[in-house]
Amino acid sequence: MFYREAGDFKTSYADDSQTFPIKFDRVRYYVVLAVAFGIIPFLVNDYWANAILLPFLIYSIAAIGLNILVGYCGQVSLGTGGFMAVGAYACYKLMTAFPEVSMFIHVILAGGITAVVCMAFGLPSLRIKGFYLAVATLAAQFFLVWLFNRVPWFYNYSASGQINAPERDTFGILITGPNAPAWATYLFCLIFLTFCALVARNLTRGTVGRSWMAIRDMDIAAEIIGVNPLKAKLTAFAVSGFFIGISGALFFAVYLGAVEVGEAFGINKSFLVLFMVILGGLGSIFGSFAGAAFLVLLPVVLKVVGVDLLGWPTDIVAHFQLVIVGALIVVFLIAEPHGMAQLWRVAKEKLRLWPFPH
Amino acid sequence: MKKTLTTLALGAAMAAGPAMADLVFPDLSYRTGPYAAGGIPFSDGYNDYFTLLNERDGGIGGVPAKVIECETGYNTEKGVECYESTKGQGALIYQPLSTGITYQLIPKVTADNIPLHTMGYGRTSAANGEVFSHVFNYPANYWNGASGVVNYLLEANGGDINGKKIALIYHNSAYGKEPIRTLEELSKKHGFELIALPVDHPGQEQKSQWLQIRRERPDNVVMWGWGVMNQVAIQEAANIRFPMENFIGVWWSGAEHDVMPAGDKADGYKAVTFHNVGRDFPVFDDIQKYVVDAGKAAGAGDQVGNVLYNRGMYAAMLAAEAAKTAQEIHGTGDIDAAMMRDGMEALVIDEAKMAALGMPNFGPSFNVSCDNHGGPGLVGVTQWDAESKTWSLISDFKPSDTEVIGKLIEEDSGAYAAENNIESRCK
Numbered sequence: 001m002f003y004r005e006a007g008d009f010k011t012s013y014a015d016d017s018q019t020f021p022i023k024f025d026r027v028r029y030y031v032v033l034a035v036a037f038g039i040i041p042f043l044v045n046d047y048w049a050n051a052i053l054l055p056f057l058i059y060s061i062a063a064i065g066l067n068i069l070v071g072y073c074g075q076v077s078l079g080t081g082g083f084m085a086v087g088a089y090a091c092y093k094l095m096t097a098f099p100e101v102s103m104f105i106h107v108i109l110a111g112g113i114t115a116v117v118c119m120a121f122g123l124p125s126l127r128i129k130g131f132y133l134a135v136a137t138l139a140a141q142f143f144l145v146w147l148f149n150r151v152p153w154f155y156n157y158s159a160s161g162q163i164n165a166p167e168r169d170t171f172g173i174l175i176t177g178p179n180a181p182a183w184a185t186y187l188f189c190l191i192f193l194t195f196c197a198l199v200a201r202n203l204t205r206g207t208v209g210r211s212w213m214a215i216r217d218m219d220i221a222a223e224i225i226g227v228n229p230l231k232a233k234l235t236a237f238a239v240s241g242f243f244i245g246i247s248g249a250l251f252f253a254v255y256l257g258a259v260e261v262g263e264a265f266g267i268n269k270s271f272l273v274l275f276m277v278i279l280g281g282l283g284s285i286f287g288s289f290a291g292a293a294f295l296v297l298l299p300v301v302l303k304v305v306g307v308d309l310l311g312w313p314t315d316i317v318a319h320f321q322l323v324i325v326g327a328l329i330v331v332f333l334i335a336e337p338h339g340m341a342q343l344w345r346v347a348k349e350k351l352r353l354w355p356f357p358h
Numbered sequence: 359m360k361k362t363l364t365t366l367a368l369g370a371a372m373a374a375g376p377a378m379a380d381l382v383f384p385d386l387s388y389r390t391g392p393y394a395a396g397g398i399p400f401s402d403g404y405n406d407y408f409t410l411l412n413e414r415d416g417g418i419g420g421v422p423a424k425v426i427e428c429e430t431g432y433n434t435e436k437g438v439e440c441y442e443s444t445k446g447q448g449a450l451i452y453q454p455l456s457t458g459i460t461y462q463l464i465p466k467v468t469a470d471n472i473p474l475h476t477m478g479y480g481r482t483s484a485a486n487g488e489v490f491s492h493v494f495n496y497p498a499n500y501w502n503g504a505s506g507v508v509n510y511l512l513e514a515n516g517g518d519i520n521g522k523k524i525a526l527i528y529h530n531s532a533y534g535k536e537p538i539r540t541l542e543e544l545s546k547k548h549g550f551e552l553i554a555l556p557v558d559h560p561g562q563e564q565k566s567q568w569l570q571i572r573r574e575r576p577d578n579v580v581m582w583g584w585g586v587m588n589q590v591a592i593q594e595a596a597n598i599r600f601p602m603e604n605f606i607g608v609w610w611s612g613a614e615h616d617v618m619p620a621g622d623k624a625d626g627y628k629a630v631t632f633h634n635v636g637r638d639f640p641v642f643d644d645i646q647k648y649v650v651d652a653g654k655a656a657g658a659g660d661q662v663g664n665v666l667y668n669r670g671m672y673a674a675m676l677a678a679e680a681a682k683t684a685q686e687i688h689g690t691g692d693i694d695a696a697m698m699r700d701g702m703e704a705l706v707i708d709e710a711k712m713a714a715l716g717m718p719n720f721g722p723s724f725n726v727s728c729d730n731h732g733g734p735g736l737v738g739v740t741q742w743d744a745e746s747k748t749w750s751l752i753s754d755f756k757p758s759d760t761e762v763i764g765k766l767i768e769e770d771s772g773a774y775a776a777e778n779n780i781e782s783r784c785k
Contacts, residue, residue, distance in 0.1 A: 047446060051439040149530060149556075159539050159770055160481070160532035162461050166777055177778075178469035256434060258461040260532050262559050263434060300439065303429075313657075314429035315389030315398075 003352040019201055022352075036190055041183040049182035054255045056296045057189040058247050063276040063288035064200050065243030070274070071282035072204055073236035074216030075125050079118075079137035081269035082144035083241055085261050086114045087248025089154050092163045095176075095253065096156055102170040107192065107249045114245020115238045117144075122237030126230060129219070141270055148261040162260050165253040176253045185254045192250060196243050201285050203239060212236050213283075279332055281341025290340040298325060380424035381417070381681060381693070383408060383674075384444040386437055386454040389657070392560035393432040393456075393585035395615045396666055398657055400455055401427070403670025405656030406649050410641075411678060413648040418678050419685040421692060432585075434458045441466065450698040451475055451677050457533035465778075468492045472695040473702050475680075477673050478503070478609055478632055482536055483770035485732025487703070488782040490771065494702050496676075496733030497724050498632035498758075501766060503608045504537035505758035506630045506737025507580050508544045510606065513753075520549035525571050527564070527591060528582035530556035537582055537608070543762050561587025568594040581607040588616035596623035606630065606739075612749065613665040617742045625744035628752075630737050633672045633721040635749040637663025641671075641716030665740075665749055672721060679715075680705050703728055722755045728784040732767070735760065 003022055010016045020026040044053065062080060069077050091110035094101070121140040125133050148154050155163050167177030174180040175188050203209050211232040214222035223229055252259045259265070272295060280291020299321055306317035336343055387401035388394055408423040417423055426447060428440035437459035441452065452467060452474045454460055460480035467474045468491060475494045476484065482500045484493035498506075511519055526541060528534035538554060545552045553574060555567040561583060568591075571579060579600060581591055588611045595605050603626045607616075612629020642663060649655050650662060661667040684693045684701025693701070705726045712720055722736040736755035743750065774780070 047442045051442045055435070159535065160457075160461070161535045162458075162532045164461065164465075164777075178465035256438065256462060257465060258434075260434070260458050260461070262531060263458050266559070299436075307428075313389075314387065314427050315394075318390040318429045318431060 003348055017205070019205075033194070037187070041187055044182045044186050046182050049186050050255070052296065052300060053186050054189055054250075056293055057186070057193045058250045058255055059273065059276060059292040059296055060289050061189075061193050061196050061250070062244055062247035062273045063280060063292045064196055064285060065240045065247065066273050067277045067280075067282065067284070067288045068200060068204070068212070068243070069236055069240035070277055071284065071287075072209060072216060073212040073233065073240075074129075075122070075233060075236060076130065076134040077137040077240075078134050078267075078270050078274065079121060079140035079144070080244055080273040081265040081267060082141040083114050083118050083244040084248030084251060084269060085144050085148055085265035086117045086241075087111060087245030088252035088259055088265065089148055089163065089261075090114065090245065091249035091253050092156075092165070093154070095166060095168055099166070099168065103168050103175045103188070103253070104170050106168070107246055107253070110249035111242040111245035114248065115241040118241025118244070119234055119237045122234055122241075125233050125237070138267075138270075141267055145261050145265060148265075162258055163252065164258045165256075168253070176257065178257070180254075189250050189254060192246055196246065197285055197289075200239075200243070204285070208232075208235055208239075216283075275329060279329065279339055281339030284339070284341035286344065287339050287341030290344070294340065295325070298328075380422050380448075382444075382448040382450055383423055383425050383677060384440070384447075384449045384452060385425050385427045386430050386440050386444075386452065386456075386459065387427055388430050388432045388455075390429065391431040391433070395589075396585055396610065396613065397432070397455065399613070399615075399661040399664045399666035400670035400673075402655070402657040402659070402661045403667035403672075404453070404674045405670075406645055406662070406667075407671045407674035407678070409649050409654050409656070410645050413652065413654065414644060418681045419691045421685075423678070423681075430454065430456065430459060432456050432458070434462050438462055438466075445470060445472060448694070450681065450693070450695050451702075453477065453673055453677070455479070457481075457536070458531065461532060464490070464493055470695075471699070473699040475673070475677065475702065477669075477676065479533065482732075483767045483774065485730065486767050486771035487727070487729045487731040488771070488784050489775045489780050490731060491783055492699060494726065494731045496705075496726055496731060497707075497722055498735045498737060499732055500536040500608070501540040501763040502632075502732075502735030502737055502758040503630050504540040504580075505544065505735075505763060506739075506756070507606055507608070508541070508548065508550075509737070509756060509758060510628075510630070510739050510753065511578055512548065519577075522550045522578070523553065523574065523576040524550050525553040525555060525574065525576040525579045526582065527555045527557060527567055527571070527579060529561060529584055529587055530558045533584065533610075534582045539766060540763060541580075543766065544759065547759075547762065557583070557587055557591075560585060562590055564590050564594050568598055571595075571600065572598045578604045578606065581605070581611045583607065583611045588613075589619045592617055592620045592624050592627060596620045602626035603628070609669075612740055612742075614747070614749070615664075617744070618747075622744045624742055627742045629740050629742075629749075631665075631740050631751070632737060632755070633669060634717075634719060634738075634751055635665050635668060635740055637668075639717050639720060644716060645671075668720075672717075675715060675717070676705070676707070679707065679711070702726060703731075735763070 003024055020029055066080050069075050087110045090113040091106050094106045124136045155161050165176040173184050211227045214227045215232045276291035276295050281287025302321045306312045307314055385401055385404055388397035405425050408425050412422050426444050430437040430440050457479050460476045463474055473492050478498055480495055484490040484495050485499055541552050557564050583591055605627055607629040609631045617624040617627055650659050680702040683704050684697045685691055687700055688697045703726055708723045724733040735758045737758055738751050738755045739753040740749045741752045
């Protein structure tokens with residue numbers, strides 16, 4: 001009913017290759033964008049921004065970044081937390097060194113620095129793959145966290161080893177620090193997320209993305225048909241690192257404001273983002289959004305239901321949360337290994353035929 | 359993006375919170391994770407004291423107190439979520455019991471005009487009220503603790519620790535790094551050699567650090583640990599037969615659950631403290647009668663009188679007294695967070711007040727003022743007796759080296775003020 005192709009004619013190559021081939025999807029996409037940019041900023045308050053929307057937006061960027069590496073290029077990475085830390089510390093050093101420069105530039109530069117670091121750690125991927133690469137990136141995770149804890153230059157020699165985001169603005173609007181308005185931080189992250197999602201979507205359906213997917217599906221065959229594995233793998237690491245660096249910078253500067261590297265960017269963060277990608281759907285931009293939303297919202301919903309509505313003790317709810325998230329991951333992997341994006345895809349297929357399945 | 363819309367609808371239901379008639383004390387507790395062993399007794403003590411006030415006195419100044427508990431798991435992201443979800447419900451004061459969460463909240467509470475009390479933890483230089491208007495860390499802070507340890511060692515060695523070797527085994531985080539600056543200054547002043555050994559979160563892996571301690575043979579080991587790290591360290595010290603009398607922890611490394619796993623071998627282990635230990639105080643009879651026996655105890659109700667339970671209760675008592683002070687200043691029972699801040703800044707704790715509350719000699723007497731949010735920094739020493747399974751206070755509450763600490767506080771808070779363009783507010 002909603003999804004129908006009758007009357008949706010394509011008369012040019014551009015029409016044929018568009019991201020949302022069905023009109024309903026296209027309209028929905030613009031509606032979502034309009035709501036996100038035009039309505040939510042006027043409604044958002046501190047609680048919604050800091051507890052739900054910012055983590056969702058920032059984790060979505062990280063998930064898109066990791067999805068490019070794992071989902072599109074097939075290079076398993078457990079170093080996401082470490083790379084987010086690179087973004088955060090790069091952003092911190094830039095913010096303190098050049099206070100008058102706009103936050104937009106700092107965040108993008110932080111992404112660029114992370115891309116370089118990520119590429120350096122991606123070099124072994126030319127020789128090793130699968131589990132062995134996972135272990136190599138795991139080393140990146142531990143090395144980077146150790147580095148930021150060990151070398152005082154990175155945290156400007158502060159006594160506690162923490163980094164604190166000072167107040168910085170862009171176009172005269174405060175973006176970081178406690179006095180930044182909720183709508184500004186929300187919009188700032190939303191702009192980055194929209195930008196990252198558009199770039200990722202367009203990269204993945206072009207030459208670069210196709211070479212990534214060729215490498216993922218069978219690297220030897222890809223090499224034979226002329227895909228340069230060095231270029232394909234390193235570009236995947238670079239683009240992925242760029243997005244993850246942006247998310248790390250936003251995570252530190254806009255969302256938390258103060259960060260302790262071992263606690264905020266530990267191995268748990270790597271697993272969390274990997275779970276988002278796996279649950280959401282490997283090789284899908286929508287899946288990155290769905291996975292991030294799921295894992296950010298689920299604990300909050302469980303807390304609201306368990307503690308606020310049912311009045312259970314907080315520790316029981318916290319333990320239940322571990323059990324429920326764990327069980328859901330197992331169930332998902334058994335019932336739908338391609339993640340929520342695949343569920344959505346199947347639902348769409350069914351809706352296209354409904355109500356006349358034959 | 360669709361998800362954000364559904365959550366928005368869900369939030370509308372949540373926004374309609376409870377009426378703001380009570381005095382709200384959020385409790386950002388952690389009863390799960392590697393630090394739960396310390397989080398549970400503290401939170402129990404915090405909750406039970408407010409329950410006692412409600413049951414026995416009908417609240418604070420006639421207004422009932424309400425504790426909203428929110429589980430953080432010692433995790434900063436969850437701490438921020440808890441802060442944001444409780445601040446709109448009329449929260450008067452935050453005590454997160456985590457240095458990491460404290461660093462997140464310092465700028466936020468200042469912007470939101472809610473006081474933050476970090477008793478014996480958090481950012482030490484917040485003791486300078488000229489810069490940190492909404493952060494309080496009376497009655498003692500980390501640097502007092504570090505200085506207290508050194509003073510105790512001086513006393514034990516006849517006033518001379520020149521040439522001694524002291525190892526600091528610390529949690530490799532903002533919390534564990536706090537005392538290093540002070541200990542470095544003190545090592546220059548007193549001529550001892552300091553060896554700093556970091557232990558990574560959560561602290562189960564300490565074999566290499568203790569091997570190094572065995573090799574270097576320090577005269578004393580000082581510990582800055584929390585959670586599971588303490589138990590492991592004390593067990594490791596017992597394993598290498600390090601004399602427990604020479605092993606001294608900060609106040610977050612000196613509770614029952616830290617020493618129990620090592621059994622008899624932990625006998626003689628010491629820790630500094632800023633309040634008294636044991637349950638030999640009248641207030642515990644009241645807690646037993648009005649809270650535990652009435653079945654209203656928080657958690658399992660089995661922590662009463664433990665070191666960290668006492669500390670949680672002490673924290674609640676200081677908050678309640680500040681609320682009373684605020685009620686007197688502003689002449690209303692129904693105070694808000696801004697009034698609470700005034701009450702904390704005008705707080706006076708003397709022995710008569712403590713005795714009236716059923717806690718004679720429980721903690722030091724002190725006055726908070728506009729420029730001093732840190733209190734007097736008096737530090738006592740406790741020791742563990744493995745046979746009777748009790749901690750006992752083995753020294754009075756003595757002053758710490760304010761000369762060294764004051765300069766460091768000045769320096770660190772000055773840097774913060776310059777970074778954030780804060781002007782001194784006290785005349």
